[in-house]
Amino acid sequence: MKEVASRSTQRKPPVARTIIFTDDGDGDGSDDDVLVDMTQALAVDSKRTKRLRKRQEKKASKSSLVGARGFLDLPYEILIEILGILHPRDLVVLSWVNRPLRHFMFAEEDHITETVIATRYVAIAKCFPRPVLLEHVDPAFRSALQNPLRSKPQPLHQRPFQHIQPPDPSVVCTCLTCILRWNSLCLALDFAHWQDNLDKGEPIPMIPRGTCPQWNQQLISRHADNVTRSLTRPLWYAMILEAHLDSTIRSIRRHSLNKGNRRRRFRMTDEDIRAGTDAFLERSGPPTVDTPYHRDNYYMLEAYLPNRSWIADRGRWVYVPADQHDRDVQIAVRWAPSR
Numbered sequence: 001m002k003e004v005a006s007r008s009t010q011r012k013p014p015v016a017r018t019i020i021f022t023d024d025g026d027g028d029g030s031d032d033d034v035l036v037d038m039t040q041a042l043a044v045d046s047k048r049t050k051r052l053r054k055r056q057e058k059k060a061s062k063s064s065l066v067g068a069r070g071f072l073d074l075p076y077e078i079l080i081e082i083l084g085i086l087h088p089r090d091l092v093v094l095s096w097v098n099r100p101l102r103h104f105m106f107a108e109e110d111h112i113t114e115t116v117i118a119t120r121y122v123a124i125a126k127c128f129p130r131p132v133l134l135e136h137v138d139p140a141f142r143s144a145l146q147n148p149l150r151s152k153p154q155p156l157h158q159r160p161f162q163h164i165q166p167p168d169p170s171v172v173c174t175c176l177t178c179i180l181r182w183n184s185l186c187l188a189l190d191f192a193h194w195q196d197n198l199d200k201g202e203p204i205p206m207i208p209r210g211t212c213p214q215w216n217q218q219l220i221s222r223h224a225d226n227v228t229r230s231l232t233r234p235l236w237y238a239m240i241l242e243a244h245l246d247s248t249i250r251s252i253r254r255h256s257l258n259k260g261n262r263r264r265r266f267r268m269t270d271e272d273i274r275a276g277t278d279a280f281l282e283r284s285g286p287p288t289v290d291t292p293y294h295r296d297n298y299y300m301l302e303a304y305l306p307n308r309s310w311i312a313d314r315g316r317w318v319y320v321p322a323d324q325h326d327r328d329v330q331i332a333v334r335w336a337p338s339r
Contacts, residue, residue, distance in 0.1 A: 072100055080108065084115030087276065088238040091116070113234035121241040123281045124248075126319040127288075127305040128185055128241065131178035133231055134171055137329065144333040145174050162207050162216065163190045163295055165224040172231070175328040177320075182227065184306050187292060188244040189223040194298055195250050204295050245278050248303050255302050265302055282317065284310060 072079070083091065083105070091112065095102045105112060117125050134142060146169055164186045172178060194204050207216055230237035252268050266285040281303070288305035292298060307320040 072104060079104075080111055080115055083112045084119055086116070087120075088113075088116060088235055088242045091235060092239070109233070109235055113238050116238050117241065120277045121238070121245060123278045123317070124241045124245055124305070127307050128188060128244065129181055129307070129320075129322065130185070130231055130237060131167070131181040132173045132325055134169075134173050137173050141329055141333050145329070146170070161293065162212065163187070163220060165220040167224070168228070171228065173325070173329070175325060175332045177325045177328040180306070183291070185227045185230070185240055186220070186223050187304065188240055188247070189226060190220070190295070191292070191298060191301070191304060192243040192247045193219065193223075194295065195247050198298060199250060199254060204298065244304075248278075248281070248305075249273055251302050281305065284315075 074082075083094075086094070091105065095105045134145070137145065161183070164183050167174065167179070167182045172182060196202075197204050207213065226236060226240070230240055249268065252266055253273075255265060256268075264286045266280060267283055268280050272280040285303065287310070288303045288308070290297075290301075290304075291306065292301050292304065308317045310316075311318050
């Protein structure tokens with residue numbers, strides 16, 4: 001065998017190349033013997049080769065993912081079923097994973113939220129229907145609803161609550177049904193805000209009558225903004241229902257630990273809590289229509305579920321019909337004072 005080393009004419013450090021002659025079998029060492037370049041074999045363990053190999057492997061792995069199927073490639077029905085078993089807050093977090101998923105969830109928000117509510121919040125959704133936006137009211141009735149003279153004889157419009165901000169009459173319908181719906185949703189958020197104080201036995205700050213400190217104004221304003229947003233964003237509405245179910249579970253558990261309190265309450269087991277649904281609220285229980293007109297009522301409030309009543313003869317709860325809004329609008333228009 002003979003070895004020949006070739007020199008590089010570039011400025012970079014020369015790379016040794018090893019070429020060997022292999023005998024073709026005639027034993028004469030002639031020029032027709034085969035030339036074999038052994039440079040690559042000798043440089044296989046060099047740092048440069050290792051870096052090249054890593055780049056090639058990374059490129060190959062990326063190219064292999066091009067044809068991989070993603071979450072959004074699943075059938076539409078399966079996607080909705082998967083998203084429909086999640087909690088509303090988990091859906092909000094999931095929407096920030098990437099832009100395509102966020103666009104899909106935003107486009108299908110109505111269908112996804114409808115599935116979530118039908119899975120987890122059947123009873124609470126009937127107790128807390130959303131008020132109607134004024135833009136969805138017949139234009140012929142809007143002027144009568146927005147008449148400032150109409151609100152004077154109504155206590156719900158005239159007497160403000162310390163823990164509820166009145167709705168904007170230019171945005172929300174102000175019929176009696178919608179005002180009650182607005183108040184209920186705001187109360188659900190305010191009740192959820194003070195759950196830690198109630199669990200720890202810490203008193204809720206008292207507000208002197210006729211005053212509204214800045215911290216309270218900011219709090220009830222934030223709740224009003226969230227309720228207003230829920231009128232156009234079903235996912236925000238589902239988050240309010242989720243928060244109230246959590247408040248109800250914590251309240252029932254808190255009162256059950258009070259051995260001196262022998263009032264009738266809902267039967268709630270550990271399995272009901274782990275299920276994450278409001279199915280146990282469909283069982284018979286105490287009346288829950290009392291409105292907490294003040295935060296002092298939170299201490300004894302166990303389950304605030306308005307707009308329903310227990311009918312013993314039927315053995316089930318009966319809810320306020322959804323068309324009650326239309327009836328109250330007709331009444332409001334009929335009795336609207338003339339300017």
